Amino acid sequence: MYLRKIYTLVFLRNETQILLGLKKRGFGLNKWNGFGGKVEHNESIIDAAIRELREECCVDVNKSDLKNIGHLEFTFEGESILMDVRVFSASVYEGVPTETEEMAPKWFKYEEIPFDDMWPDDRIWFPYLLKNKLFYGIFHYKGYDTILNYEVKELKCM
Numbered sequence: 042m043y044l045r046k047i048y049t050l051v052f053l054r055n056e057t058q059i060l061l062g063l064k065k066r067g068f069g070l071n072k073w074n075g076f077g078g079k080v081e082h083n084e085s086i087i088d089a090a091i092r093e094l095r096e097e098c099c100v101d102v103n104k105s106d107l108k109n110i111g112h113l114e115f116t117f118e119g120e121s122i123l124m125d126v127r128v129f130s131a132s133v134y135e136g137v138p139t140e141t142e143e144m145a146p147k148w149f150k151y152e153e154i155p156f157d158d159m160w161p162d163d164r165i166w167f168p169y170l171l172k173n174k175l176f177y178g179i180f181h182y183k184g185y186d187t188i189l190n191y192e193v194k195e196l197k198c199m
């Protein structure tokens with residue numbers, strides 16, 4: 042039995058670029074990723090996604106402009122935690138992405154995504170995101186660098 046913890050992960054996108062943030066502290070330090078974090082008690086997943094985006098890069102997004110595009114589950118050899126990550130995409134938002142204590146935001150062209158400096162799983166599921174396909178993935182890690190096994194598939198609906 043795993044102890045499931047729910048997290049959000051939000052990507053801002055336009056026609057040619059995706060916004061990533063360089064994580065400045067804590068889990069995923071020095072990796073580029075979307076914006077997000079733990080869903081709090083008595084908070085909906087979508088509200089957490091909006092809050093984390095605002096806290097981490099000072100951008101506001103409306104509920105109706107956040108699209109749930111993916112669902113990722115991570116387990117770790119010898120650990121009972123299951124990280125349940127809900128992935129969202131938005132192309133309409135307010136504000137200018139601004140560096141905070143947690144993240145340094147930067148736009149990347151779709152051909153220039155820095156996979157070498159991201160979570161190893163990202164290069165496996167990003168192709169779905171880039172083709173606008175809904176996806177589900179489960180990854181079992183040894184430590185935080187090695188994927189022991191995984192499964193990714195396209196979903197017809199979330």
Ligand code: 6U4
Binds near residue numbers: 048050051066075077
């Ligand atoms: P603090 O620092 O306590 O405010 P919080 O922002 O609540 O933390 P954090 O930053 O630890 O949570 O959340 C982890 C973030 O990293 C979430 O957005 C989910 C994301 N994430 C975790 N594992 C991932 C992985 N293997 N691949 C990936 N994103 C991952 O692409």
Ligand code: NA
Binds near residue numbers: 077079093097143
């Ligand atoms: Na976070």
Ligand code: NA
Binds near residue numbers: 078093096143
């Ligand atoms: Na956070």
